Amino acid sequence: MKFNISYPVTGAQKCIVIDDDKKVSKFYDKRMGAEVVGDDVEERFKGYVFKITGGNDKDGFPMKQGVMVRGRVRLLLSKGHSTYRPRRTGEKKRKSVRGCIVGPDLSVISLAIVKVGDSPIEGLTDRKLPRRLGPKRANHIRKLFNLKKEDDVRLYVVRRKIEKEGKKPRTKAPKIQRLITDTRLRRKRIYKAEKKERWQKTKKAWAD
Numbered sequence: 128m129k130f131n132i133s134y135p136v137t138g139a140q141k142c143i144v145i146d147d148d149k150k151v152s153k154f155y156d157k158r159m160g161a162e163v164v165g166d167d168v169e170e171r172f173k174g175y176v177f178k179i180t181g182g183n184d185k186d187g188f189p190m191k192q193g194v195m196v197r198g199r200v201r202l203l204l205s206k207g208h209s210t211y212r213p214r215r216t217g218e219k220k221r222k223s224v225r226g227c228i229v230g231p232d233l234s235v236i237s238l239a240i241v242k243v244g245d246s247p248i249e250g251l252t253d254r255k256l257p258r259r260l261g262p263k264r265a266n267h268i269r270k271l272f273n274l275k276k277e278d279d280v281r282l283y284v285v286r287r288k289i290e291k292e293g294k295k296p297r298t299k300a301p302k303i304q305r306l307i308t309d310t311r312l313r314r315k316r317i318y319k320a321e322k323k324e325r326w327q328k329t330k331k332a333w334a335d
Contacts, residue, residue: 160180
């Protein structure tokens with residue numbers, strides 16, 4: 128069975144294959160979100176604690192949290208449900224999903240490292256991947272650069288360089304979300320004044 132192990136601290140991922148059924152059986156009958164001690168699995172995972180984050184069965188159907196079944200079921204899914212993306216507004220669809228209880232019919236199990244053990248895992252805990260994208264929300268940018276409320280957030284947006292063969296290098300930056308500008312404040316004042324005007328108009332009409 129394949130194990131996709133991720134380490135959220137560094138952003139690194141590694142796929143490990145374990146063929147020994149006795150070792151794999153330590154994950155059986157455990158639900159998504161459950162934690163497994165690495166000492167029970169292999170000697171190299173001594174001191175590690177893994178969290179089951181998902182998986183796929185042998186036919187490629189994904190595990191879905193909250194479905195307390197060991198096999199596959201067909202559910203009516205709509206917008207907001209995991210494992211489903213609606214193509215039209217208000218669309219619902221009956222789809223096959225795998226239950227959240229781990230069993231021998233799975234081909235891949237996704238794990239996340241909760242606690243690091245004694246020895247590092249090669250290519251996973253011993254390397255750090257650079258963060259590809261910076262924060263997008265205004266408050267998150269302020270938090271990252273320790274800015275004050277008066278500072279202009281737009282000057283601190285993390286830009287990434289894009290270089291293509293035969294083209295001039297250019298930089299790309301995200302659109303800042305929840306940015307309070309003078310235009311936004313003006314629009315808010317107008318909206319508030321219009322709302323107050325409507326309320327007074329209605330009140331006057333009822334009084335007459």
